[in-house]
Amino acid sequence: MKVEFVNPFLSATLRVLKTMASVEASPGKPFLKKEGGAHGDVSGIIGITGPVNGSMSLSFSRNCILKIMAGMLGEEMEQEAEITKDVKDAVGELTNMISGDARNELGQQGYLFQIALPTVITGLNHEIQHKCKAPTIAIPFDTDAGPFVVEVCFEN
Amino acid sequence: MKVEFVNPFLSATLRVLKTMASVEASPGKPFLKKEGGAHGDVSGIIGITGPVNGSMSLSFSRNCILKIMAGMLGEEMEQEAEITKDVKDAVGELTNMISGDARNELGQQGYLFQIALPTVITGLNHEIQHKCKAPTIAIPFDTDAGPFVVEVCFEN
Structure with a gap:
């Protein structure tokens, strides 16, 4: 997998969270x-x-996604809030926006990707x-509400 | 969503399970x-x-996937067997094969789709x-080892 495929997902995550949720996330070192x-x-x-x-995933703990929401x-949000339909919709939307933003950046580098529809998974851990x-x-990313992780995989 | 997009996934599921696992599945009515x-x-x-x-998913109970394995x-397989790496690999492979088989059938109808990489989700329920x-x-599908479900979604 090309290293230059990773950074667009990292920077897209930071941009989308800041723009959409006013959340400042700190990226750790990709591994x-x-x-x-x-x-999650x-x-x-x-x-x-x-x-x-390829495929991309975002995985949040309950506390972290409620803070982003x-x-x-x-x-x-209430601390004890459930993962409601609204939360799932927000995760789907974040998945769309982050992958779309990364796709645009990759397109500017000459790599033309298409993005499928997002699915949202719930279920403790x-x-x-x-x-x-x-x-x-x-x-790995850290926020005031705890960590979350973005994973990216390309077949070669 | 076009109705003719559904049947290729139904028939691909039956074909792949029969060919790969000698499992006869009975499809219920799509809804x-x-x-x-x-x-799952x-x-x-x-x-x-x-x-x-779009996106496609296959969801199995533990008993059902162990029987297919x-x-x-x-x-x-032992009744008490865990969902091991081998089971997850098999689910990834079934996902690839069923979507690839459906893609080929849709291609013969003039609809040219690309298939991304599969992800496999574990976690009770x-x-x-x-x-x-x-x-x-x-x-919905039924087998000797219980039901499983295939879901398909296209944006329009």
Whole structure:
């Protein structure tokens, strides 16, 4: 997988969270993983096709996504709030926006990708694995409400 | 969503399970869903791009996928078997094969789609929602080891 495919997802995540939710996220160092997957309470997944095929996921803990939702809505969420339909819709929308923003940046570099429709996964501590011979790249982020992770996988 | 986009996924599922796992599945009547998502213990998801963008998922209970695995390997699985890496790999492979087979059938009808990389979700009773303005089509299947569901969503 080309290293230049990773940075657009990192910068798209920062831009979208700041613009849409006024959330400042700090990226950690991206790392390769061959086994295991991201764990989260709610995740968004989207497929990518083009010069190489791939997939991207965002996985949030409940607390982290509720904080991001609060930023998107401009109002505090209850600490005990459930992962409602609105939260799932927001995760789908963030998945669309981050992958779309990264796609645009890759397009400017001459790599023309298409983006599929997002799916949203709920279920406490579910695990997501990208199925690909190449390693998955995990980009960890930290926020005031805790960490979340973006994973990107391209077939080569 | 065009009705003719559904049948290729139904027939691909039957063909792939029969060929790969000697499992005879009986399809139920496909139905539209606007709310809620498929629940399962292990699911495969794949993105689809082309004339319209979409996504497909397969969701299995633990018992059902272990029975299918037994058919793929030609040997019985322990009843108490965990959802191991091999099971996740098999779900990723089934997701690839079913979507690829449906893609070929759609291609013969003049609809040229691309298929992204699969992701595999584990976590007891997780829920998958396809995020799309159009309704998701659910195709229920029954097998000797219990039911599973295929969901397909296209943006229009």
